[in-house]
Amino acid sequence: MLTVAATAHQRTTRTNKGIQLNSRRFIAPLRAILAASLISVAGAGVALAGPAINSIFTTYNNGVPTAITITGTSLCSGSGNLCNSTPTVTLAGVGGLLIASYSKTLVSASLPASFPPGDYVLVLTAGGVGNVSYNLTLDKQSQGPQGLVGPAGAQGPQGQQGPTGAPGLIGPQGFMGVIGPQGPLGLTGATGPQGPIGLTGATGATGSTGPAGPAGPIGPTGPIGPAGATGATGLAGPAGSIGLTGPIGPAGATGATGSQGPIGPTGATGAQGPQGIQGPAGPAFIGCTAPTAYLVIVGGNAACQPRFKVNGDGTLTDNKTGLMWEVTTSTCSGEITCYTDLYTWAASGTNPDGTLYTTFLATLNSNVASIGPNFGSYSGSTCFANHCDWRIPNIVELESIYVPPPNCPMCLDSAFGPSLAFANWTSSRVLGEPSEVWIVDFGGQGAQDAIASDAGRARAVRSGR
Numbered sequence: 001m002l003t004v005a006a007t008a009h010q011r012t013t014r015t016n017k018g019i020q021l022n023s024r025r026f027i028a029p030l031r032a033i034l035a036a037s038l039i040s041v042a043g044a045g046v047a048l049a050g051p052a053i054n055s056i057f058t059t060y061n062n063g064v065p066t067a068i069t070i071t072g073t074s075l076c077s078g079s080g081n082l083c084n085s086t087p088t089v090t091l092a093g094v095g096g097l098l099i100a101s102y103s104k105t106l107v108s109a110s111l112p113a114s115f116p117p118g119d120y121v122l123v124l125t126a127g128g129v130g131n132v133s134y135n136l137t138l139d140k141q142s143q144g145p146q147g148l149v150g151p152a153g154a155q156g157p158q159g160q161q162g163p164t165g166a167p168g169l170i171g172p173q174g175f176m177g178v179i180g181p182q183g184p185l186g187l188t189g190a191t192g193p194q195g196p197i198g199l200t201g202a203t204g205a206t207g208s209t210g211p212a213g214p215a216g217p218i219g220p221t222g223p224i225g226p227a228g229a230t231g232a233t234g235l236a237g238p239a240g241s242i243g244l245t246g247p248i249g250p251a252g253a254t255g256a257t258g259s260q261g262p263i264g265p266t267g268a269t270g271a272q273g274p275q276g277i278q279g280p281a282g283p284a285f286i287g288c289t290a291p292t293a294y295l296v297i298v299g300g301n302a303a304c305q306p307r308f309k310v311n312g313d314g315t316l317t318d319n320k321t322g323l324m325w326e327v328t329t330s331t332c333s334g335e336i337t338c339y340t341d342l343y344t345w346a347a348s349g350t351n352p353d354g355t356l357y358t359t360f361l362a363t364l365n366s367n368v369a370s371i372g373p374n375f376g377s378y379s380g381s382t383c384f385a386n387h388c389d390w391r392i393p394n395i396v397e398l399e400s401i402y403v404p405p406p407n408c409p410m411c412l413d414s415a416f417g418p419s420l421a422f423a424n425w426t427s428s429r430v431l432g433e434p435s436e437v438w439i440v441d442f443g444g445q446g447a448q449d450a451i452a453s454d455a456g457r458a459r460a461v462r463s464g465r
Helices: 356-362 372-378 395-398
Strands: 004-007 013-016 019-022 034-039 040-048 050-062 065-072 090-091 098-102 106-110 118-125 132-136 293-297 302-303 309-310 316-318 323-326 423-430 435-439 446-451 459-461
Touching: 050 132, 395 423, 395 435, 395 446, 423 446
Parallel strands: none
Antiparallel strands: 004 034, 013 019, 034 050, 040 132, 050 065, 065 106, 090 118, 098 106, 118 132, 293 302, 309 316, 316 323, 323 459, 423 435, 435 446
16 A cells, blocks of 8 residues: 655745735645555456546545545546546445546545445446446555655656646636726817898888879760740840850769789898807817826816826825825824834734724824824824825725836835835735735735735725815
8 A cells, every 4th residue: 555645735934024924825724634545456347338447546634534536537428538427436335425526537536524444346437438346445544643754856757738628617807997097178169150140121112103094985965954935026135145054964984993013123132140159169189298198177277297196285196097195204203104104904814903994094084183193294184184085995906006017126106105115905805815815015026915914004095086
């Protein structure tokens, strides 16, 4: 029986600029002493319909068998090295085992927690391919003291490349990228609308009266007046006077009215109305160049500024992301912004209840008029720089101000105040590791993970200008 001691990876301690941070890499608990044993196969295997077993390995924990690993060929059905069904492994008197992993050439299964050592008949069923059985003995190992680690053996030749594994699961969605710079101003506004149409011109003069119609016909002659009475025959008197002329007959009917004369010419077109007022001119295009390459609105006016604009109240604004950052100080006479102060992320090991939150953030978001020198020359305002919404940045926000090597011994713009090449806390936990948190080392190491109870430095941030 060949026994091989598995390597136990112990948590190591690394020193980074004088402060200890523990790494998080464990392969197995330290108290577990693991050994692997090659089981001799008792009797020849008989393949019923295809599968064949080459060897069986047993994994022990504290001398008790906990799992078996079977190597061979056609251990499951499918194309290439991929299986389209899960093989089963049973032990007579024990039942089916829990399959941990499988392929056509290797199957791993876990043994029950109260598994008794002894002689067993193992049967592997490979789906539609068939099954194969083996007689094997599982003994309990006695655990001796752990020996010294021997020298590393020479590296063996590189083995042949194994078959391509099944596609891995899709990884989690990445963090949101940083906000892009503000776009240029819009084009000049459109010309104003045309003024209203002028008033209608005056009506033309009335045309001249048409010619008079023809005269009506002459009326009939009036009747002859009555004859004068006949005078007595006498002497011939003088001749009687001439009788009165009869009255004039009535006038004839008025002739019909003549036809209307032609319409006079159309009056001239009225004068055009005045032009409408021109619309206001659009804003002029402003082009910004380095080092003031960011166009921002200050007091309602556009202005070019550098990326990191120092505000003069203990803060600076990142014109690329719109975030406002705390500027650290070097006087370190009790103010909370001292660049050498250290804080813990967690006091309990997993919750955000360390001095980073109970001291650093609590002081920034309190009424500093009652705190005095904790904020140096900015004491007397309501909260730090008159803002009460300071917080710890997440990993994306803190990495947005990190300047990658090789152009830096200190990978942080000098506008942020004095700094040390050391771990700076973020509010982001390490996925799957509840006691670990992401940090950013501005000494050139960038993003790393750290134990939440370790000590690190702080830099506060808030959203908005």
